[in-house]
Amino acid sequence: MIFEWLHPLLIATALLLAVIGAVRRVKLWRAGQPDQVDLMAGLMAMPGRYLHDLHDIVERDKYMSRTHAATGGGFVLSALLIMLVHLLGIDSQILAWALLASLALMFVGALFVFKRRLNPPSRISKGPWMRLPKSLLAFAVGFFVLTLPAAGVLSDGFMSQVGGVLLTLVLTALIIWGMGELFFGMTWGGPMKHAFAGALHLAFHRRQERFGGGRSTGLKPLDLSLATEVGGVLGVAKPTDFKWNQLLGFDACVQCGKCEAVCPAFAAGQPLNPKKLIQDMVVGLAGGSDAKYAGSPYPGIEVGNAKGGPNQIITDGLLAPETLWSCTTCRACVEECPMMIEHVDAIVDMRRFLTMEKGSTPNKGAEVLDNIIATDNPNGYAPASRTHWAADQNLPLMRDVKQAEVLFWVSDGAFDMRSQRILRAFVKLLKAAKVDFAVLGDEELDCGDVARRLGDDATFQNLAKRNLAVLSQYKFSKIVTTDPHAYHCLRNEYNDFGSDALNGVEVFHHTTFLNSLVQQGSLQLDPFIGGKVTYHDPCYLGRYNGEYEAPRELLRSMGIEIAEMERSGFRSRCCGGGGGAPITDIPGERRIADMRMEDANETGAELVAVGCQQCTAMLEGVVEPRPQVKDIAEILVGQLVDPTANGLAKEVH
Amino acid sequence: MQPNSSQKLKIVTLVSVGKHPQSGRVRRADQDSRAVELGLRLSADQADGLVVLHAGDPNEPSLRSYAGMGLTAINVLQLDPAADAVAPLGEQLHQSGADIVLTGVRAESGEGSGMLPYQLAEKLGWSIVPRVADIVSVKEGVAEVLQALPRGQRRAVKVRLPFIASIDTAAPMARQSAFGPAQRAAMTVTVVNAETDTLRQSWHEAVAKKRPKRLKVIKAKTAAERFKAATAKSQSEGGRIMKQESAGEQAQAILDLLVEEGVLR
Ligand code: SF4
Ligand code: SF4
Numbered sequence: 001m002i003f004e005w006l007h008p009l010l011i012a013t014a015l016l017l018a019v020i021g022a023v024r025r026v027k028l029w030r031a032g033q034p035d036q037v038d039l040m041a042g043l044m045a046m047p048g049r050y051l052h053d054l055h056d057i058v059e060r061d062k063y064m065s066r067t068h069a070a071t072g073g074g075f076v077l078s079a080l081l082i083m084l085v086h087l088l089g090i091d092s093q094i095l096a097w098a099l100l101a102s103l104a105l106m107f108v109g110a111l112f113v114f115k116r117r118l119n120p121p122s123r124i125s126k127g128p129w130m131r132l133p134k135s136l137l138a139f140a141v142g143f144f145v146l147t148l149p150a151a152g153v154l155s156d157g158f159m160s161q162v163g164g165v166l167l168t169l170v171l172t173a174l175i176i177w178g179m180g181e182l183f184f185g186m187t188w189g190g191p192m193k194h195a196f197a198g199a200l201h202l203a204f205h206r207r208q209e210r211f212g213g214g215r216s217t218g219l220k221p222l223d224l225s226l227a228t229e230v231g232g233v234l235g236v237a238k239p240t241d242f243k244w245n246q247l248l249g250f251d252a253c254v255q256c257g258k259c260e261a262v263c264p265a266f267a268a269g270q271p272l273n274p275k276k277l278i279q280d281m282v283v284g285l286a287g288g289s290d291a292k293y294a295g296s297p298y299p300g301i302e303v304g305n306a307k308g309g310p311n312q313i314i315t316d317g318l319l320a321p322e323t324l325w326s327c328t329t330c331r332a333c334v335e336e337c338p339m340m341i342e343h344v345d346a347i348v349d350m351r352r353f354l355t356m357e358k359g360s361t362p363n364k365g366a367e368v369l370d371n372i373i374a375t376d377n378p379n380g381y382a383p384a385s386r387t388h389w390a391a392d393q394n395l396p397l398m399r400d401v402k403q404a405e406v407l408f409w410v411s412d413g414a415f416d417m418r419s420q421r422i423l424r425a426f427v428k429l430l431k432a433a434k435v436d437f438a439v440l441g442d443e444e445l446d447c448g449d450v451a452r453r454l455g456d457d458a459t460f461q462n463l464a465k466r467n468l469a470v471l472s473q474y475k476f477s478k479i480v481t482t483d484p485h486a487y488h489c490l491r492n493e494y495n496d497f498g499s500d501a502l503n504g505v506e507v508f509h510h511t512t513f514l515n516s517l518v519q520q521g522s523l524q525l526d527p528f529i530g531g532k533v534t535y536h537d538p539c540y541l542g543r544y545n546g547e548y549e550a551p552r553e554l555l556r557s558m559g560i561e562i563a564e565m566e567r568s569g570f571r572s573r574c575c576g577g578g579g580g581a582p583i584t585d586i587p588g589e590r591r592i593a594d595m596r597m598e599d600a601n602e603t604g605a606e607l608v609a610v611g612c613q614q615c616t617a618m619l620e621g622v623v624e625p626r627p628q629v630k631d632i633a634e635i636l637v638g639q640l641v642d643p644t645a646n647g648l649a650k651e652v653h
Numbered sequence: 654m655q656p657n658s659s660q661k662l663k664i665v666t667l668v669s670v671g672k673h674p675q676s677g678r679v680r681r682a683d684q685d686s687r688a689v690e691l692g693l694r695l696s697a698d699q700a701d702g703l704v705v706l707h708a709g710d711p712n713e714p715s716l717r718s719y720a721g722m723g724l725t726a727i728n729v730l731q732l733d734p735a736a737d738a739v740a741p742l743g744e745q746l747h748q749s750g751a752d753i754v755l756t757g758v759r760a761e762s763g764e765g766s767g768m769l770p771y772q773l774a775e776k777l778g779w780s781i782v783p784r785v786a787d788i789v790s791v792k793e794g795v796a797e798v799l800q801a802l803p804r805g806q807r808r809a810v811k812v813r814l815p816f817i818a819s820i821d822t823a824a825p826m827a828r829q830s831a832f833g834p835a836q837r838a839a840m841t842v843t844v845v846n847a848e849t850d851t852l853r854q855s856w857h858e859a860v861a862k863k864r865p866k867r868l869k870v871i872k873a874k875t876a877a878e879r880f881k882a883a884t885a886k887s888q889s890e891g892g893r894i895m896k897q898e899s900a901g902e903q904a905q906a907i908l909d910l911l912v913e914e915g916v917l918r
Contacts (some may be wrong), residue, residue: 359723459832
């Protein structure tokens with residue numbers, strides 16, 4: 001009877017092809033740049049990372065997590081057992097029954113996949129992905145029937161007796177279809193590629209710190225010596241300029257479109273879709289065109305014209321620079337991605353090439369960078385005017401006092417009249433709580449956030465080093481700032497430059513610091529009476545630094561019951577102000593800030609509390625009528641009991 | 654701009670060390686970098702068509718920000734800081750066989766007298782076209798040049814090659830300076846001896862301050878009136894009155910202005 005040799009042969013062939021495909025795929029990834037990862041440790045940790053880290057993200061969508069557990073788990077188990085039962089021909093009823101059970105599990109899972117695909121949301125890709133549930137079903141059914149005799153349910157002769165040739169043919173067809181998708185397709189670029197690349201991506205992820213509930217959001221410093229090296233290039237020009245594990249990461253994408261659904265630039269109709277971006281990187285690393293892409297396009301750009309290859313310049317044909325400049329670096333995509341892909345890293349890597357090699361930062365970008373280089377602030381104000389805002393504040397200068405418990409990092413808000421109101425409010429609170437603090441005055445420079453996000457890592461590193469040199473002269477145990485961007489740089493990105501200026505120093509956002517003051521009872525607050533309040537999480541405070549609670553606790557301490565927006569906490573929608581986006585100003589159909597204000601309006605709030613001067617500027621830029629926008633420091637000052645008024649009065653006398 | 658296609662143009666841009674007006678930090682000088690920009694545009698179809706020349710210290714960091722505009726090399730005549738650069742520059746330009754020499758109108762640091770282009774022109778016996786906004790074309794040894802006049806006006810002049818042009822702030826903005834090319838550019842150094850500028854040695858340099866202006870007393874009662882008073886001056890100047898033209902032409906003029914002003918994109 002033909003079964004005896006036909007099906008094992010088919011299985012062996014499919015597996016062999018899969019292995020060949022795997023080798024080819026690995027070669028594509030290895031064309032990228034070296035990166036230090038512990039290969040063995042990564043592989044060992046991989047199953048755990050799948051079960052915890054990845055699953056935790058998928059778990060946000062219960063339907064999908066159960067479906068995937070059944071389908072994926074069933075498949076992996078089945079594949080192993082198929083090799084034992086059908087390839088090696090181990091004659092064991094127990095194994096056969098186990099295989100039947102796992103195939104049944106897979107079948108049920110596949111049915112749910114099928115159901116979800118009946119009326120799919122726009123964010124998920126169609127094309128080959130639409131046939132995946134059917135392939136899964138074919139695989140499960142085919143092998144189920146094939147296994148029945150081994151389990152003793154049907155006699156060996158059953159096939160030849162009853163169905164005869166016809167049944168054999170049908171069964172063979174199902175098996176070939178199923179294995180074509182699930183074994184062959186896994187390494188030759190089918191939808192199942194995500195399982196192969198995804199597993200390895202978990203093992204060799206570039207930000208290993210993210211696993212086990214960690215956070216790793218600081219951008220990696222660029223090696224500037226590449227500029228003068230033969231053949232060296234700054235940033236990513238071609239797909240092979242990415243680190244190899246970044247390439248691997250792109251390949252792990254399941255095109256679920258979770259990133260697309262949360263991307264503010266996409267929603268605003270700017271030419272960016274993080275899912276398409278990742279798929280274009282896959283086109284780049286493997287070579288070819290985006291003609292087969294079956295998801296939402298970049299708004300306003302037709303699909304099918306992008307071409308690329310591992311050694312072709314990405315912005316010459318694969319990607320429009322506007323796509324890269326639309327990103328606000330809000331990290332919403334990264335936060336949602338079940339495959340833990342790092343979109344922001346990739347985008348900034350490519351921006352670095354555009355800025356540092358091509359000199360083509362769009363719109364005000366070049367001017368802002370020039371200003372930062374020449375005056376250490378983005379608007380080109382005289383460096384000596386940095387403390388003008390505080391002329392009447394009588395702030396202790398580090399240069400004079402040399403040490404203080406708290407260093408108040410003022411940030412470039414010092415030059416902006418609206419932000420100065422926040423700074424004043426914060427100073428008033430510090431004084432009311434009798435905090436021992438000092439500022440750097442004119443010695444403080446721009447933190448480098450904007451320069452870095454605009455791709456100019458040379459300027460960022462220069463500012464970081466000079467700031468660190470200043471900081472290292474003084475003694476303080478805490479840095480507090482009202483600017484989440486400066487907070488992020490100081491806390492997460494200044495550690496790469498071999499300075500010990502921040503050793504043993506804790507960096508705080510003002511909401512965290514103020515909250516501890518309120519909890520200690522150093523600040524007495526009246527209850528807030530004045531309508532509904534909602535809170536907008538700044539990206540660089542929330543997703544970048546995990547601080548969602550302190551601002552809320554502060555608001556609650558004034559008796560405010562926060563009317564949460566639908567998108568809040570880790571799902572907060574960006575105000576549109578990050579990543580230099582207001583500077584590069586790529587046109588879209590809507591403004592991101594307007595959409596965010598819409599979110600706030602839906603709660604019926606009369607006041608939007610924020611914790612960032614950039615968010616304040618963006619949200620206040622929305623035309624009236626709209627809720628008021630205030631920094632939490634400003635709200636607190638309004639409710640301050642025990643009067644600084646007296647305190648101030650004393651000072652005056 | 655349609656650069657001459659029949660004949661290869663040799664363009665030299667002279668660059669100096671700039672000084673940022675707010676921070677006083679060295680930088681690429683605004684007008685000089687516009688001169689580099691214009692030179693790059695004029696020689697866009699020729700590899701290494703533009704020669705950028707500096708007299709001074711080859712390790713001067715601000716030279717790198719000119720290089721970042723995409724220059725492969727900058728030629729530096731290395732000379733003593735106290736030396737007068739006119740003679741060696743003139744010598745170099747004479748030998749170079751340049752067709753067009755571009756400079757800024759005046760330097761942002763040092764003497765900043767704006768005399769250099771005139772002195773060079775005199776030395777070389779070439780024409781000088783001051784305050785150039787654009788070089789429109791070069792045909793058969795004659796260049797058509799636009800000079801910048803106050804209030805956005807332009808004057809078209811024709812000038813025979815070779816000539817010196819000092820570039821006005823009305824010329825196209827300099828392209829962005831990128832870090833990578835800036836680091837890679839070669840500094841081709843020629844050490845020259847030049848006479849010490851003895852006159853200058855006796856000078857004392859101080860920061861220039863704008864003379865304080867007497868405030869106009871405005872007897873306005875409302876913000877709108879104050880605003881009007883503050884902005885009134887330019888109201889009647891410039892612009893165009895279109896009465897005879899057809900509605901279509903009038904609309905087109907408005908549209909053109911909006912596009913020009915960057916209101917529409
Ligand atoms: S990048 Fe991540 S979130 Fe976006 S489609 Fe791919 S897997 Fe889904
Ligand atoms: S970081 Fe934000 S703006 Fe950028 S691609 Fe991701 S979701 Fe979109």
